[in-house]
Amino acid sequence: MKFFDPKIVYTLKHYSKKQFYSDLMAGIIVGIVALPLAIAFGIASGVTPEKGLYTAIIAGFIVSLLGGSRVQIGGPTGAFIVIVYGVVQQYGITGLAIATMIAGLMLIAMGVMKLGTIIKFIPYPVVVGFTSGIALTIFATQIKDLFGLQIEKVPADFIHKWVVYAQNITSINWWATLIGVLSIVIIAITPKFSKKIPGSLIAIILMTIVVYVLKHSFGVQGIETIGDRFSINAALPQASKFSIDFDTVRTLLPVAFTIAMLGAIESLLSATVADGVIGSRHNSNTELIAQGVANVITPIFGGIPATGAIARTMTNINNGGRTPVAGIIHAFVLLLILLFLGNLTKHIPMACLAGVLVIVAYNMSEWRTFKSLLRNTKSDVSVLLATFFLTVIFDLTIAIEIGLLLAVVLFIHRISETSTISVLESEVEAADYVEGAVDTDKLLIPKGVEVYEIEGPFFFGLANKFEEIMKQMSDKPKVRIIRMRKVPFIDSTGVHNLENLIKMCKKDKTQVLLSGVNDNVRKVLLQVEFEKKIGNENICSNINEALERATKLI
DSSP states (O other): OSSSOOHHHHHHHGGGGGHHHHHHHHHHHHHHHHHHHHHHHHHHHSSSSHHHHHHHHHHHHHHHOOOOOOOOOOOOOOHHHHHHHHHHHHHHHHHHHHHHHHHHHHHHHHHHTTTTHHHHHHHHHHHHHHHHHHHHHHHHHHHHHHHOOOSSSOOOOHHHHHHHHHHHHHGGHHHHHHHHHHHHHHHHHHHHHOOSSSSSHHHHHHHHHHHHHHEEEHHOOOOBBBBHHOOOOOOOOOOOOOOOOHHHHHHHHHHHHHHHHHHHHHHHHHHHHHHHHTTTOOHHHHHHHHHHHHHHHGGTTTTTOOOOOHHHHHHHHHHHHHHHHHHHHHHHHHHHHHHHHHGGGEEEEEEHHHHHHHHHHHHHHHHHHHHHHHOOOHHHHHHHHHHHHHHHOOOOOOOOHHHHHHHHHHHHHHHHHHEEEEOOOSSEEEEHSSOOOSSSSSSEOTTTTTEEESSOOHHHHHHHHHHHHHHOOOOSSSEEEEEEOOOOOHHHHHHHHHHHHHHHHHOOOTTEEESSOHHHHHHHHHHHHHHHHHHHHGGGSSHHHHHHHHHHHO
């Protein structure tokens, strides 16, 4: 499979008018659906509303044009809100742009190196842990606007945020609260009546009209709208210039890595879900390259990090979109809305957008999955809870790093526990221990010979256990046979361990033989010229050959 193979090249070869009409309808609907989400994600991320729109337009176009999925819709997503907000607060808009571009280059590199399939192997508890943590954090950031609380600046820290909310609960604006709650109710009940028109769009249109009437016909004040907080630039984005130096790159590298990993995970997860619905198969490496290019170009025009959006991708599928043309049309629809209707967005109430994001957070939380994972093994639960609480209390960068590290350590521990080492000194049952057919029920081990049976990967997790067993052996046999027929692979620690064993045995005048070495293990041993240390004649293909060799030696 090619690492760069855009789906649009193949879909256009057999394109038809009927498919174009389906893609056109899907693109228009997805563009309308993406409008409130792009604005909401932009504001929640700490930037202006139009930056969310710029991201949806530019990234959406690039991801559809270059991507490895037939139906993927790219743009800003809720998963990035927390990390983008933190970067903007600490490093400013310029810092965010640089971090996003670095992340884009990382994504391109992942695709070129064909790491798309490897990303899929990130432990599920880590993914659910940080996704649920992000959902809770997003919910916490919307409390101020949802209830219209009079707070000048909300702390970034999760715990302090709730302390400030509690201290200012008396400043609640009941009109804003009503608008926010009604928005949530409308979004929640809309699927019961309409599968195609999203509740978020209905809520925003209705609540914007209601607030406009309340303000201008009934004199109701205090319901904050987008226009009260932001000055919206309904024009084409302009390219920005900013200098990049080594110190800035070094400082932003951890953040960029988190953006890249999050973007890779979410985009490939979205593409995989889409594959299951339409019966297709995406090219993960091409998708990573497309996401990378989008994240390199979008910041230049004022955008924020982008990735594959599951909700918009599913909306595209449900409305008949089956080729990247639908995603390209969605980008043009958003562009037209920005240019000709952008000024109308200033009337959208902030409480309504908060309600939209509360629903987004609820859908992201995956609380049922989270609850079911709590019944899994202790190692899975520990990874899940560690990632979740680190995301909520600290930040996503720390959560992903420690979550992955903890998952890897626990996995290694689990694998090392499944690997065993047996010491055999007299005889063994031929049916259990002899490769191939034999004429006897038992295989005798000559005196002065010990057989060590290793079952499982001979890596650093098992190597120490093997070394401890060797040190505990008080006898000094003339021959030690290391039986490796059930060793699928060996790493550098395992090789080093064998080398130490040979050195130790030479002092005791004991010969080491290897038995049943498979092709993968033999290849590793040949690369380090292991046969020069043990002798090529002492690497035997099976236990029969090894015992014959041992008999000659003693």
